Amino acid sequence: MTAPRGPINTISFIDQYCSNYQHLFPDVRAFEHFKSLQLGMIADIKRKTLPAIAKVVNSDAQALHHFVAQAPWSTPDFRRRRLQLTQQALRGRGITVCIDETGDRKKGKRTDYVSRQYLSNVGKIDNGMVSVHAFGVLDNVTFPLMFEVFKPEARLQDRDTYKSKPKLGIDLIDKLIEFGFKINLFLADCEYGERSAFIDSLLKQKLNFVVAILSNHGVWLGKDEHVRCNRWKEFDRIFSNGRKETRYIREIIFGRRRAIRALSSELCSTNNQMPTN
Numbered sequence: 001m002t003a004p005r006g007p008i009n010t011i012s013f014i015d016q017y018c019s020n021y022q023h024l025f026p027d028v029r030a031f032e033h034f035k036s037l038q039l040g041m042i043a044d045i046k047r048k049t050l051p052a053i054a055k056v057v058n059s060d061a062q063a064l065h066h067f068v069a070q071a072p073w074s075t076p077d078f079r080r081r082r083l084q085l086t087q088q089a090l091r092g093r094g095i096t097v098c099i100d101e102t103g104d105r106k107k108g109k110r111t112d113y114v115s116r117q118y119l120s121n122v123g124k125i126d127n128g129m130v131s132v133h134a135f136g137v138l139d140n141v142t143f144p145l146m147f148e149v150f151k152p153e154a155r156l157q158d159r160d161t162y163k164s165k166p167k168l169g170i171d172l173i174d175k176l177i178e179f180g181f182k183i184n185l186f187l188a189d190c191e192y193g194e195r196s197a198f199i200d201s202l203l204k205q206k207l208n209f210v211v212a213i214l215s216n217h218g219v220w221l222g223k224d225e226h227v228r229c230n231r232w233k234e235f236d237r238i239f240s241n242g243r244k245e246t247r248y249i250r251e252i253i254f255g256r257r258r259a260i261r262a263l264s265s266e267l268c269s270t271n272n273q274m275p276t277n
Helices: 012-024 028-042 050-056 061-069 075-090 165-179 196-204
Strands: 095-105 115-119 124-138 141-149 183-188 209-211 227-229 233-238 244-254 262-267
Touching: 012 028, 012 075, 028 050, 028 061, 050 061, 075 141, 095 115, 095 165, 124 165, 141 165, 165 183, 165 196, 196 209
Parallel strands: 095 183, 183 209
Antiparallel strands: 095 124, 115 124, 124 141, 227 244, 233 244, 244 262
């Protein structure tokens, strides 16, 4: 009996990365297709289609298609392994989690869940697909955690249940906590910060959070209550590349202070003076 051959070597860091997942594939050929896809994704090609990837990595497009569509490997098992490796790298440290959506243009409607909708990457309504992502941040390094595809009501299939983007965000948070990630702080924009059910979920999970609200955000005030603001305070906004930007922040108090606080931030003016309103 001849011993099974080992996988063909590619680039060292690709081989090292992919070796963490080799046990998830039933045979060496499937594992080699997996490595070919990784090579294609980092290749300098305009479109990351299977035929284009096959051409640049000297593979067979039909074989790559079979690997993606029909080969007996499990996407959930692959995702679970990736998250396990992420947890190993974190070594129990707490992280900041950001929920955000991304939209990409897509021609036609043959792909599931493609529809005319707002695409954040484009900044307007266009034909495309939208997904809600959870990213982790630690020591100024951002890394992917989980994502869910947003399914417009008009494109739902028989097996689907409609979920809004904030509801998908709630599901992602619950899954991360269930998986064992330690979340020190949670961040999201006004798409989520304006949804009371989303905020209630964060409070239920006892998470520290900072979410954006619209500038015209409304609050019901009790009798004899009014809106107050404290003084502007200067702070340095530090970006991931180390660049600093002077900004000012103050608290807006709707009637009386509550557990959830509202803050307003402004850039410094050109003459480096704090805002006056």
